[in-house]
């Protein structure tokens with residue numbers, strides 16, 4: 001099988017984008033791992049497959065796979081890249097796009113030459129729905145890791161996130177502690193782990209150890225979860241500029257019961273074909 005793809009990124013979180021509408025695509029976890037491999041494949045953090053929607057109200061459906069081959073529910077940077085991809089490939093001429101994902105329907109707005117704004121829906125805070133093992137819902141939870149206790153926020157943006165506050169994100173043990181928390185038994189579906197440094201009520205820095213990938217240059221759902229956790233702790237206002245290693249996202253969240261909006265760029269790098 002020869003697969004046509006576009007390589008894209010959202011602030012350095014990179015994607016292999018595949019049009020599953022105009023070509024027949026059969027993916028297995030092994031194939032995804034092969035494509036995502038930076039030595040023997042194309043290389044990416046996630047693969048995003050665009051399909052026709054099942055819900056007649058939606059314009060498209062997409063599926064997201066991590067580099068380890070696992071299929072996941074949601075992806076913020078992927079959503080922005082998806083919006084550019086379907087426009088650039090002329091699959092739609094709309095500027096407001098409704099897309100079905102495993103986490104529900106997202107609303108995307110293309111803004112000018114490279115910005116996309118995404119209504120990411122309401123965050124989920126109920127532990128069982130994250131999923132996270134806790135008796136009651138709280139703003140923070142003590143989490144035991146190797147004899148140390150960390151105060152974490154637990155949030156689902158369709159996919160699960162743990163958020164830790166740190167004083168200096170550059171010194172945070174993202175690869176080591178992130179990898180342990182990713183597989184902590186209290187997160188039965190594993191978890192993405194964000195290390196958040198608050199700089200001001202409208203500015204923060206974030207690094208994310210992504211489930212199924214490792215540290216990435218940016219994580220859109222991670223930035224949304226970080227905003228939610230910081231706001232629930234009373235540390236930030238409703239608009240927050242979050243700088244990740246790959247650049248800055250603007251996140252807007254008025255508070256509980258309201259959707260989170262994420263705005264940032266999406267960039268196409270090249271088009272190609274791969275024999276699988």
Ligand SMILES: N[C@@H](CCC[C@H](N)C(=O)O)C(=O)O
Nearest residue numbers: 075076077159211219220221
């Ligand atoms: N990079 C993404 C998140 C991708 C999925 C995540 N690794 C998971 O397993 O939930 C983003 O920009 O949100």
